[in-house]
Amino acid sequence: MTALLEVEDLRVAYGKIEAVKGISFTVEAGQVVTLIGTNGAGKTTTLRTLSGLLKPLAGKITFDGQPLNGVPAHKIVERGLAHSPEGRRLFPRLTIAENLQLGAFLRKDTAGIEEDIQRIYDLFPILGERRKQASGTLSGGEQQMLAMGRALMSRPKLLMLDEPSMGLSPIMMQKIMETIEELRTQGMTILLVEQNAQAALSLADQGHVMEIGKVVLSDSGETLLHDESVRKAYLGED
Amino acid sequence: MNELPQQLANGLILGAMYGLIAIGYTMVYGIVQLINFAHGEIFMVGGFGALSVYLALPTGTSLILALPIMLIGGIAVSVLVGVAAERFAYRPLRGAPRLAPLITAIGLSIALQQAIWKWYPGGNKARVFPQFKGHSFDILGATVQRGDLFVLIAAPACMIALGFFVSKTRSGRAMQATAQDRDTAKLMGINTDRIIVLAFAIGAAFAGVAAVAYGLRTGEVQFRMGFIMGLKAFTAAVLGGIGNIYGAMLGGVVLGVAESLATAYIEEIPGMQQFGGGAWKDVWAFVLLILVLLLRPQGLLGERVADRA
Numbered sequence: 001m002t003a004l005l006e007v008e009d010l011r012v013a014y015g016k017i018e019a020v021k022g023i024s025f026t027v028e029a030g031q032v033v034t035l036i037g038t039n040g041a042g043k044t045t046t047l048r049t050l051s052g053l054l055k056p057l058a059g060k061i062t063f064d065g066q067p068l069n070g071v072p073a074h075k076i077v078e079r080g081l082a083h084s085p086e087g088r089r090l091f092p093r094l095t096i097a098e099n100l101q102l103g104a105f106l107r108k109d110t111a112g113i114e115e116d117i118q119r120i121y122d123l124f125p126i127l128g129e130r131r132k133q134a135s136g137t138l139s140g141g142e143q144q145m146l147a148m149g150r151a152l153m154s155r156p157k158l159l160m161l162d163e164p165s166m167g168l169s170p171i172m173m174q175k176i177m178e179t180i181e182e183l184r185t186q187g188m189t190i191l192l193v194e195q196n197a198q199a200a201l202s203l204a205d206q207g208h209v210m211e212i213g214k215v216v217l218s219d220s221g222e223t224l225l226h227d228e229s230v231r232k233a234y235l236g237e238d
Numbered sequence: 239m240n241e242l243p244q245q246l247a248n249g250l251i252l253g254a255m256y257g258l259i260a261i262g263y264t265m266v267y268g269i270v271q272l273i274n275f276a277h278g279e280i281f282m283v284g285g286f287g288a289l290s291v292y293l294a295l296p297t298g299t300s301l302i303l304a305l306p307i308m309l310i311g312g313i314a315v316s317v318l319v320g321v322a323a324e325r326f327a328y329r330p331l332r333g334a335p336r337l338a339p340l341i342t343a344i345g346l347s348i349a350l351q352q353a354i355w356k357w358y359p360g361g362n363k364a365r366v367f368p369q370f371k372g373h374s375f376d377i378l379g380a381t382v383q384r385g386d387l388f389v390l391i392a393a394p395a396c397m398i399a400l401g402f403f404v405s406k407t408r409s410g411r412a413m414q415a416t417a418q419d420r421d422t423a424k425l426m427g428i429n430t431d432r433i434i435v436l437a438f439a440i441g442a443a444f445a446g447v448a449a450v451a452y453g454l455r456t457g458e459v460q461f462r463m464g465f466i467m468g469l470k471a472f473t474a475a476v477l478g479g480i481g482n483i484y485g486a487m488l489g490g491v492v493l494g495v496a497e498s499l500a501t502a503y504i505e506e507i508p509g510m511q512q513f514g515g516g517a518w519k520d521v522w523a524f525v526l527l528i529l530v531l532l533l534r535p536q537g538l539l540g541e542r543v544a545d546r547a
């Protein structure tokens with residue numbers, strides 16, 4: 001079986017500085033795969049390249065059997081790759097409902113869109129209660145729910161989440177992690193970038209540890225969770 | 239002549255023209271954070287476009303019949319030049335230091351002025367623009383010329399259409415998203431390059447409408463007319479809060495009325511006699527701009543920068 005996403009020797013640079021220095025990994029349909037690593041390791045750069053916002057220096061990206069290289073960012077969602085970016089990046093002066101509708105920008109099935117919006121409100125009832133509120137006025141946790149919901153609105157084949165737990169309270173973080181678990185049981189394929197290695201690895205089928213632009217360790221989430229070096233470096237144990 | 243209703247009417251007519259042009263500055267700035275200083279010339283060529291259409295019609299065509307076609311011609315020329323400027327002058331400079339597009343804009347302004355000056359028949363002097371004949375109207379104590387009715391109808395009509403477009407249509411929603419966060423808009427599947435072209439096109443179309451209004455009011459078009467009108471409209475856009483379309487129109491009207499009132503009444507203030515009259519009107523417009531920038535830097539309807547992040 002071929003993987004849903006295949007990344008081969010991907011290299012990305014900002015000017016002369018190479019932020020991603022040749023990484024390879026795959027995501028199989030139905031899996032949750034996580035990229036963990038310290039600040040500046042190149043995780044966000046990787047996701048932004050996958051969704052076409054950055055052009056790679058070299059390397060091959062294959063998604064659902066098709067090459068993604070050279071496909072402009074606005075055409076990538078169409079292929080089934082959704083990206084909930086780091087820092088949530090909502091449209092702050094638009095309402096919750098409008099943000100969700102924009103997530104479905106390319107869809108034409110009005111009835112299906114309404115159904116999906118309702119499903120997101122069921123998943124996160126607070127969003128439903130505040131649907132007319134400008135998203136810039138929401139709390140961090142509410143914004144994160146909305147960012148995830150918006151990414152789901154395109155009915156993606158692969159959902160990429162960049163640090164969904166960033167800046168959230170422990171309770172909120174748990175809620176987000178439960179939601180990811182829930183999405184997985186529904187069969188969603190997820191590529192999860194996290195600083196919170198413990199939570200991410202507990203969820204993930206596969207994990208990749210990144211350090212300064214390279215993948216230094218890859219294994220099942222379970223194995224990495226109990227790996228000594230990982231525990232030392234990322235789980236604050238010594 | 240110097241009574242209040244008349245001055246208010248004059249200010250409103252002038253301000254509606256400023257407002258229509260200001261839309262172009264504000265929409266482009268809202269989406270690409272670029273001040274398109276060639277926009278005054280995009281306005282100017284619209285005037286020549288409308289005039290050309292008029293001259294191409296059989297002599298004796300009544301102006302009321304010619305006007306819709308002239309309007310289309312003016313809008314078409316402005317839009318063509320505006321979209322070409324985006325495509326060939328500004329787009330290649332996206333991501334360049336901000337000074338580069340600014341200098342390009344100034345160069346483009348000069349080029350457009352000189353092109354009309356050199357190549358438009360009789361373009362090195364003012365060209366006569368057709369005028370509505372017949373008596374003027376008395377509206378609430380003010381005398382309004384027939385030609386000025388055009389902008390009094392066109393400006394609100396354009397604003398209503400634009401408001402509807404931005405808030406109710408799919409492309410309008412995409413435009414708001416692009417203005418608020420361009421990269422994330424791409425993640426939604428929005429072709430942001432197309433949205434940028436659309437913003438330039440709408441701004442240019444409004445400038446084309448303003449150019450027809452200008453020709454009808456002043457009775458002429460000339461290659462330099464975009465300079466001062468563009469500067470005033472830019473002032474109006476900043477005054478209203480740059481990036482905000484309603485602010486642009488409000489800023490235009492406030493500026494037009496302030497200018498008109500200052501021209502008429504400043505000289506009646508003891509000690510200010512020498513500052514009255516038309517010669518000083520541009521000064522008052524910019525004094526107003528400086529005051530607003532000092533007291534309310536975000537403009538009348540603008541949000542503080544922190545809220546726009």
Ligand SMILES: Nc1ncnc2c1ncn2[C@@H]1O[C@H](COP(=O)(O)OP(=O)(O)OP(=O)(O)O)[C@@H](O)[C@H]1O
Nearest residue numbers: 014019037038039040041042043044045046086195
């Ligand atoms: N726009 C940019 N211009 C220049 N360098 C950048 C830019 N964005 C990121 N970098 C650099 O690229 C490297 C990788 O950054 P990236 O944001 O991908 O890391 P990350 O793994 O997502 O980190 P974090 O966990 O802090 O989000 C860093 O050294 C960073 O300084």
Ligand SMILES: [Mg+2]
Nearest residue numbers: 043044045086
């Ligand atoms: Mg990051």
